[in-house]
Amino acid sequence: MGNTQYLHFGDLVLDETCLFARRDGRTIQFTRNERALLLAFFRNPRRLMRRSHLLDAISSSESDPSDRNIDFLVNRLRTKLGDNAKSPKFIATQYGEGYVWVAAPSSVAPTNGFLVIAPAFEPKLLSLDQQGSSMVGRVRDLITTGIGAEYKVLVRENWRPTMEDRLRYLLQLNFNADNGHLNCAATLREMPSKRIVRTYQLRTDATDAHSVTGEADRISDGIVDFLRQAIAAAVAGLGTPVDAPxxxxxxxxxxxxxxxxxxxxxxxxxxxxxxxxxxxxxxxxxxxxxxxxxxxxxxxxxxxxxxxxxxxxxxxxxxxxxxxxxxxxxxxxxxxxxxxxxxxxxxxxxxxxxxxxxxxxxxxxxxxxxxxxxxxxxxxxxxxxxxxxxxxxxxxxxxxxxxxxxxxxxxxxxxxxxxxxxxxxxxxxxxxxxxxxxPPDIGLVIGMMLAPEDSKLPPRLAAALAQIGATGASHAVEMLYFTSARQLTLERARANVMRGLVTHAVRLHGRQAIPAFVLASTGLVIGAGDVGDGPQQIFSPGLDDNKKSQRVRRKSA
Structure with a gap:
């Protein structure tokens, strides 16, 4: 591959020399004149390219050097690139004047998957591209079937991992051609250490579909066997039965x-x-x-x-x-x-x-x-x-x-x-x-926690909260705090988790149902009101709530 660079435009990967592009595992090849137009656009992004300039870019041997031929070539390029003249992503028409290349290479988002298959094709392999792409697709499908669809297997052509990528394994497939044979060196690496864990060499007769399929099956079987063992090792421990599927x-x-x-x-x-x-x-x-x-x-x-x-x-x-x-x-x-x-x-x-x-x-x-x-x-x-x-x-x-x-x-x-x-x-x-x-009692507390504090509890929850009394309610508030709230670093978040149960407990049993340390950790303030049907309020941290609590305190005083 040498130092060839690739430009990414969404799901389209374009060789910077404009020899070919790839999308979804398929190769898009360009004619000499299409390539000449692409290179002219690349060298002048976001600039109006008049038809006369584009005509100059076409080979002098062109039999029909006319504006109409430029329009024909641009439309053909649009078809190959998946572009639309009415809502262009690549080539926009400036009516009466020419065309503008409007696409900018995309920054490639971090890759997140269990296994990334990264095939690399030498430019001279274009004549055997169909066989190589078929092998990549079969390897991907067999591995996905073998380890389970819940483990994400991705194909990224001409791709190299970066520090931002999150993947567990990388399968690099480097293809080359030799006298009608399709060759591939396959390397499976454990990431992010990049430790090589499996290697394979493939050599097939490109004219024999059974040969290509057989080699794809061989490499897939070996990789699936290794990955299934690795997955099984990942779930070892804590008494998980080793003899279960x-x-x-x-x-x-x-x-x-x-x-x-x-x-x-x-x-x-x-x-x-x-x-x-x-x-x-x-x-x-x-x-x-x-x-x-x-x-x-x-x-x-x-x-x-x-x-x-x-x-x-x-x-x-x-x-x-x-x-x-x-x-x-x-x-x-x-x-x-x-x-x-x-x-x-x-x-x-x-x-x-x-x-x-x-x-x-x-x-x-x-x-x-x-x-x-x-x-x-x-x-x-x-x-x-x-x-x-x-x-x-x-x-x-x-x-x-x-x-x-x-x-x-x-x-x-x-x-x-x-x-x-x-x-x-x-x-x-x-x-x-x-x-x-x-457990039923834990389900009751979760229900009280999730119930809106500005409305009455459902009868089942209200009856349970009334039955346990102020002491039982206090224990429930403590347990909810220790299991679900204290781990949160933001005071407001702790208050939001606790407010529902605290409000309902205070409404039924009064302030004595709420441990002081819970109020101190959450910043919740119990407002004025009578136990029972009284509109007792629980204020949250924050400027507005602090003002309300200050007014309540002054009123109480």
């Missing part, structure tokens, strides 16, 4: 990192024994930490958990996870578990949790288990749009009716609530919390 392991791995997974709570005794038998085993240690995590999030929200008990459990989680970090680097699932736990305990490890999650994600790409952790980290930093992208992608990948799907739907609702996006929240709550995957 890969698709089952992927689903179970995502579920095992779901906050709604009560399995860890039930397996406490087994994990305790495992820790005693092999205290140096990082996998067992992190499973034990997930059991401790479940004790914090799966006990009844209406029962008391003292701050000393919670702090003790979180201290054990912190110490165990930090001790395990050197031993989890080779196992993405364990990296994600460590990231999830460090994020949850909220002890200043957000940067570390993000680093672990990002690097695990880089090794798994579209593996769904990484998405909730990444979304929660984005949400904690105030990047709700970024969080929603991860949550929506996970929702798309989740099995209908699964535990993982419910977990992701709740996380998305919390993110929208934190952002104060009530219309978005209403659109996202089209699911039921009365699910076998959601």
């Amino acid at each position: 890969l698709e089952t392991r992927l689903q179970q791995a995502s579920t095992r990192l779901s906050a709604s997974n009560s399995m860890w709570l039930a397996n406490g005794e087994r994990l305790r024994n495992g820790r005693q038998q092999d205290p140096a085993n990082a996998d067992t240690a992190l499973q034990w930490c997930l059991h401790l995590f479940s004790r914090l999030v799966h006990t009844s929200p209406f029962k008391e958990m003292t701050h000393e008990e919670r702090s003790g459990i979180e201290s054990e989680i912190e110490a165990t996870v930090l001790e395990c970090l050197p031993d989890v680097e080779a196992t993405p699932m364990l990296m994600l578990a460590a990231a999830k736990l460090l994020y949850f305990i909220n002890r200043g490890h957000l940067d570390l949790a993000e680093d672990l999650a990002e690097r695990a994600f880089a090794r798994t790409s579209d593996f769904a288990a990484a998405l909730p952790v990444l979304g929660q980290v984005r949400q904690a930093r105030g990047d709700v749009e970024g969080a929603i992208i991860f949550f929506d992608r996970a929702i798309e990948m989740a099995e209908p009716g699964s535990q993982f799907l419910l977990h992701m739907q709740v996380l998305k609702c919390i993110a929208l609530l934190a952002a104060g996006d009530r219309p978005g929240l209403e659109a996202a709550t089209a699911f039921s919390l009365e699910s076998p995957h959601c």
